[in-house]
Amino acid sequence: GQNIDQPTEMTATEGAIVQINCTYQTSGFNGLFWYQQHAGEAPTFLSYNVLDGLEEKGRFSSFLSRSKGYSYLLLKELQMKDSASYLCAVTRGATNKLIFGTGTLLAVQP
Amino acid sequence: GAVVSQHPSWVICKSGTSVKIECRSLDFQATTMFWYRQFPKQSLMLMATSNEGSKATYEQGVEKDKFLINHASLTLSTLTVTSAHPEDSSFYICSATDRVAQETQYFGPGTRLLVL
Numbered sequence: 001g002q003n004i005d006q007p008t009e010m011t012a013t014e015g016a017i018v019q020i021n022c023t024y025q026t027s028g029f030n031g032l033f034w035y036q037q038h039a040g041e042a043p044t045f046l047s048y049n050v051l052d053g054l055e056e057k058g059r060f061s062s063f064l065s066r067s068k069g070y071s072y073l074l075l076k077e078l079q080m081k082d083s084a085s086y087l088c089a090v091t092r093g094a095t096n097k098l099i100f101g102t103g104t105l106l107a108v109q110p
Numbered sequence: 111g112a113v114v115s116q117h118p119s120w121v122i123c124k125s126g127t128s129v130k131i132e133c134r135s136l137d138f139q140a141t142t143m144f145w146y147r148q149f150p151k152q153s154l155m156l157m158a159t160s161n162e163g164s165k166a167t168y169e170q171g172v173e174k175d176k177f178l179i180n181h182a183s184l185t186l187s188t189l190t191v192t193s194a195h196p197e198d199s200s201f202y203i204c205s206a207t208d209r210v211a212q213e214t215q216y217f218g219p220g221t222r223l224l225v226l
Binding site: 044087098 | 152154201215218219
């Protein structure tokens with residue numbers, strides 16, 4: 001089976017930096033995605049990591065350690081519009097099916 | 111970029127009726143489409159994987175006779191919720207992958223279903 005864990009909720013201050021962690025246990029791991037989802041909307045793609053290391057994309061960065069089954073999403077210079085759920089998802093096997101974690105609801109406060 | 115649409119965005123129906131939801135890839139050919147369901151304050155749960163011209167592959171616990179999936183072309187997949195009941199009320203989201211970047215799924219805007 002597979003297990004993907006994220007903190008349920010986090011709170012951070014506008015302008016600050018926040019790190020959202022994701023741990024996973026799964027066989028046949030291919031890669032790990034991060035998605036952002038605002039309430040009532042579909043997820044939007046943020047990042048995709050296949051190899052170990054840090055991928056930086058503007059204010060958002062994502063890190064992966066395959067040996068540790070661990071990833072994090074780093075959000076810098078937080079803005080109020082960053083308040084959303086952040087979903088960690090892994091793909092495994094030949095089908096590229098996405099298996100989602102529980103999601104982390106981030107609240108950015110003034 | 112890759113755009114996926116869903117129709118309708120909202121649907122309210124009576125218990126016992128059937129509801130069809132369409133998922134279209136607008137500017138690319140989707141090799142595979144996926145259907146997810148999301149209950150309030152929960153994450154997305156994969157229901158089935160659908161490839162054009164072949165039968166859908168359902169996840170464990172998803173009734174294939176209740177959730178009928180048709181993938182007639184490379185740009186259209188439909189999900190029909192048959193004999194809907196209040197417990198089927200949920201947010202249904204489709205996604206699609208294209209031929210080039212098959213690992214990245216592009217999500218539709220979702221369809222909110224309320225069964226009375």
